[in-house]
Amino acid sequence: MSKTDKLKARQPRGFVDRGPADVAATERMLSVIRESFSLYGFDPVETPFVEYTDALGKFLPDQDRPNEGVFSFQDDDEQWLSLRYDLTAPLARYVAENFDALPKPYRSYRAGYVFRNEKPGPGRFRQFMQFDADIVGSGTVAADAEICMLAADTMERLGIKRGDYVVKVNNRKVLDGVMDAAGIDQAARLAVLRAIDKADKFPLAEVGKLLGEGRKDESGDFTKGAGLTSVQADTILRYLELGQKLAELGKSTAADGARAAELSAEAVAELGKLVESAENGRSGIEELEQIRKLVTAAGYLGRIIIDPSVVRGLEYYTGPVYEVELTFPVTNEDGQVVRFGSVAGGGRYDGLVGRFRPEPVPATGFSIGVSRLYSALKAVKSPIVDQKAELPLVVVTAMDNKSPEFMPGYQAMVSQLRQAKDEDGKPLLRADLYLGSSGFNAQMKYADRRGAVCAVIQGSSERDAGTVVIKDLILGAELAAAGREVKDSAEHKARQAEAQFSLPAAELVEGVKKVLLRHARACPDHPRLP
Incomplete structure (x- = not known):
C-alpha cells in the first residue's frame, strides 16, 4: 500500500487503552473486591456482553429509548441486540431464566465492561468496568443494610481509611412522596429524577433550570427540562437543600459515630415532615428507620448515614438507594482542591426481575465504578495499586x-x-x-x-x-x-x-x-x- 492508502491508527472517541501497570493494578484491586464479596457469601456469575435489546429495558440514565443510549445491531434473524449498559439488567434476565435452579435469596457478584452510547467527555467514557453485588429474592430492608455494610467493608479492604468515605442511604419512596405532595404527574417524574441526580454536579440554580424549561451547557447543548411549575420546582429544591445541608454535616462527622447517629435521626425526622401527607413517603421513612437501626446494631453508623440528597438516576429503583462517597480532598489538574465524590452506588429494584416472571421478585444490589475507584486508590496511595510488578x-x-x-x-x-x-x-x-x-x-x-x-x-x-x-x-x-x-x-x-x-x-x-x-x-x- 502507498503512504496515502495507509490506514490511520486512531482510537474511537470515548474509549481508552490501558498499559501493563494499569492492568496489573486493576487485577489486584478486583481480587480484593472478589475476596470481600465472597466473605459475605456471594457467588460469582458471568453474563454476556450482548443481550436482546428488549431484555435491557428502558432504564438508561440519560435516555428515554434504549437504542438512543446503547450500541445496538441486528443479528441474522433480524433480532435487535445491544451491548449491555450495566450489569444489573443482564442479571435480572439470568435470574429469571434460571429461577427454579437458583437458591433464593440468591447472592451473586459480577465484574465486566459495560457500554454507553453517550457523548464522551472528561472522565466520561463509552466503555468502563463495573463490579456488582446483588441479593435477589429478599424483600426485607435487612438485605439493603447488608449491601451497605458490604460496601463499607470493601472500601476499607481496598485501603480507604475509615473517615475517608461514607455510605449514604436514601429511599426512592421518600422522593416519590415528595413528588406526590408537589402534585407532579408520572409523565414528568423521570425527567425530575434526572434533574435531581445532577445536584452533586451543578448548583441548585442550574438544577432548577432542569426542573423547569431546560438548561444550556457551556458547549451550547440544550437539555430539555421537566416542565414543572415554579411552585413544584420550589418543593423539589427545598428537598434538595435539606439533603445538601445534612450531607455536608455528615461529611464533617463521618468518623464520629455518636454525631452521625444524631444526624441520621435528624434526617429521618425532617424527611418525615416533607412526606407526611403521602403514604408511600411514610413507608419509605419507616424503611430508612429500620436500616438506621440495623447498621447501628452492627456498629456501622457513621460509616453508613441517612442522606436525602441521594437519588440515583436509573428509573428501575423502587426503594432504598445508596452511594459510596469518598470524602477526602484531592487536587485536580487545575490545582483546585476538590472532593473525589461517588465511586459506587445502587439500590432496590423490585420490579426488574419481575418483568420476566409471573410473580414479583424483590432484589437489591450495588455497583462499583472500577475505573473511578482505581483513580481514587491511586490518590490515597493504596498499596493495592501502588505495588510494583509482581516479578522482576x-x-x-x-x-x-x-x-x-x-x-x-x-x-x-x-x-x-x-x-x-x-x-x-x-x-x-x-x-x-x-x-x-x-x-x-x-x-x-x-x-x-x-x-x-x-x-x-x-x-x-x-x-x-x-x-x-x-x-x-x-x-x-x-x-x-x-x-x-x-x-x-x-x-x-x-x-x-x-x-x-x-x-x-x-x-x-x-x-x-x-x-x-x-x-x-x-x-x-x-x-x-x-
Whole structure:
C-alpha cells in the first residue's frame, strides 16, 4: 500500500487503552473486591456482553429509548441486540431464566465492561468496568443494610481509611412522596429524577433550570427540562437543600459515630415532615428507620448515614438507594482542591426481575465504578495499586539471532530462568527471550525499555568458552550517571566489575539471583523490583 492508502491508527472517541501497570493494578484491586464479596457469601456469575435489546429495558440514565443510549445491531434473524449498559439488567434476565435452579435469596457478584452510547467527555467514557453485588429474592430492608455494610467493608479492604468515605442511604419512596405532595404527574417524574441526580454536579440554580424549561451547557447543548411549575420546582429544591445541608454535616462527622447517629435521626425526622401527607413517603421513612437501626446494631453508623440528597438516576429503583462517597480532598489538574465524590452506588429494584416472571421478585444490589475507584486508590496511595510488578524481568539477548542454529541455546537459557524458584518454591522472575532481528545495542535498549533488572549475553566467544555475561542494568545506569571524578575512582571501577560479569553457563540462575538479591537489599522500593 502507498503512504496515502495507509490506514490511520486512531482510537474511537470515548474509549481508552490501558498499559501493563494499569492492568496489573486493576487485577489486584478486583481480587480484593472478589475476596470481600465472597466473605459475605456471594457467588460469582458471568453474563454476556450482548443481550436482546428488549431484555435491557428502558432504564438508561440519560435516555428515554434504549437504542438512543446503547450500541445496538441486528443479528441474522433480524433480532435487535445491544451491548449491555450495566450489569444489573443482564442479571435480572439470568435470574429469571434460571429461577427454579437458583437458591433464593440468591447472592451473586459480577465484574465486566459495560457500554454507553453517550457523548464522551472528561472522565466520561463509552466503555468502563463495573463490579456488582446483588441479593435477589429478599424483600426485607435487612438485605439493603447488608449491601451497605458490604460496601463499607470493601472500601476499607481496598485501603480507604475509615473517615475517608461514607455510605449514604436514601429511599426512592421518600422522593416519590415528595413528588406526590408537589402534585407532579408520572409523565414528568423521570425527567425530575434526572434533574435531581445532577445536584452533586451543578448548583441548585442550574438544577432548577432542569426542573423547569431546560438548561444550556457551556458547549451550547440544550437539555430539555421537566416542565414543572415554579411552585413544584420550589418543593423539589427545598428537598434538595435539606439533603445538601445534612450531607455536608455528615461529611464533617463521618468518623464520629455518636454525631452521625444524631444526624441520621435528624434526617429521618425532617424527611418525615416533607412526606407526611403521602403514604408511600411514610413507608419509605419507616424503611430508612429500620436500616438506621440495623447498621447501628452492627456498629456501622457513621460509616453508613441517612442522606436525602441521594437519588440515583436509573428509573428501575423502587426503594432504598445508596452511594459510596469518598470524602477526602484531592487536587485536580487545575490545582483546585476538590472532593473525589461517588465511586459506587445502587439500590432496590423490585420490579426488574419481575418483568420476566409471573410473580414479583424483590432484589437489591450495588455497583462499583472500577475505573473511578482505581483513580481514587491511586490518590490515597493504596498499596493495592501502588505495588510494583509482581516479578522482576530478565532479558536474554540473542547475539547470533540471524543464525537459526544458535537459537536453541538461547531458548534453553530462558527456560532455565523461567523455572527458577525462590526459597518458598514460587517463581523467582519473569524471563524474556529477544526475538527481534536487531543488533546488540538495540537489544540493550529493548531490555532497558522493558524495565529489565539485568540482561543475559552470550556471543560466539562466550559460547566457545561455555560462559555467559550478566549485565546489571540498574547498577549500569547508576554508574553511567556518575560524574567524571567518580568514574576515575577505584570504587567506581570495582562496581563496574559488578555491573557486568562473566560466569559459567551452568551457573546462570545463581548469577541472576545474585543481581536480584543485591538490589532487593540495597533498594527494595526500586521500580524494577517486586
